[in-house]
Amino acid sequence: MDTSDFRNGLSLIYDNDIYTIVDFQHVKPGKGGAFVRSTLKNLRTGRTLDKTWRAGEKMEAAYLERKPMQYLYEQDGEYFLMDMDTFEQIGVSATVIGAQAKYMKENMEVQAVSHKEQILQVNVPDFMELAVIETDPGVRGDTASGGSKPATVEGGVVVQVPFFINVGDKLKIDTRTDSYLERVKS
Numbered sequence: 001m002d003t004s005d006f007r008n009g010l011s012l013i014y015d016n017d018i019y020t021i022v023d024f025q026h027v028k029p030g031k032g033g034a035f036v037r038s039t040l041k042n043l044r045t046g047r048t049l050d051k052t053w054r055a056g057e058k059m060e061a062a063y064l065e066r067k068p069m070q071y072l073y074e075q076d077g078e079y080f081l082m083d084m085d086t087f088e089q090i091g092v093s094a095t096v097i098g099a100q101a102k103y104m105k106e107n108m109e110v111q112a113v114s115h116k117e118q119i120l121q122v123n124v125p126d127f128m129e130l131a132v133i134e135t136d137p138g139v140r141g142d143t144a145s146g147g148s149k150p151a152t153v154e155g156g157v158v159v160q161v162p163f164f165i166n167v168g169d170k171l172k173i174d175t176r177t178d179s180y181l182e183r184v185k186s
Contacts (some may be wrong), residue, residue, distance in 0.1 A: 003026075022038075071122075078093055103175050
C-alpha cells in the first residue's frame with residue numbers, strides 16, 4: 001500500500017512494529033513535493049508517533065483479525081482466553097491486557113485483536129454494568145446535582161458518583177474513561 005490508501009483506523013507495519021493510523025493529512029505545499037503527515041498508535045505499547053511520509057511512499061499493510069473470545073481466568077500474571085469457535089485456550093500476558101484487566105470478570109466476552117496468530121490487544125466492552133462494593137452512605141437530602149463522591153465497584157475500580165449512590169447499586173460504567181454514566185435499575 002502507499003500513502004494514497006491512508007485512512008483512519010488502517011493498520012501498517014513500520015519499524016518492525018504494528019501501528020494504526022489515528023489521524024493523517026495530505027499536504028501540498030506551493031514549493032516542493034507533496035507529503036502526508038500522520039499520527040500513528042503502536043498496538044503493542046499504546047504510544048503515539050508523528051510520522052511524515054513522502055507522497056506515494058510504499059509500506060506494508062498489517063492485516064489484523066478481530067474475534068470474540070471468552071475470558072476464563074488469571075494465573076501468575078497470565079490471562080487465559082478461549083476461542084469460542086474452536087474452544088482452544090490461549091494464554092495472554094498481563095502486559096498485553098494492560099489497564100483493562102481491572103474490568104475483566106470470569107466468563108465475560110472480550111474482543112481479541114491479533115496479527116499472524118499473535119494476540120496484540122484484548123478489549124473489554126466499552127460499557128459495563130458493575131455493582132458498588134464500597135462507598136460512603138447516602139444521606140437524606142443528597143440529590144443528583146451538587147457534587148460527587150468516590151465509589152469502588154466490582155474489580156476494584158474507583159469512580160466518582162453522585163451522592164445518592166449506595167453500596168449494592170448497579171452502575172453503568174464507561175470502561176474507556178473509568179467514569180460513571182447512570183444507575184441501572186435491577
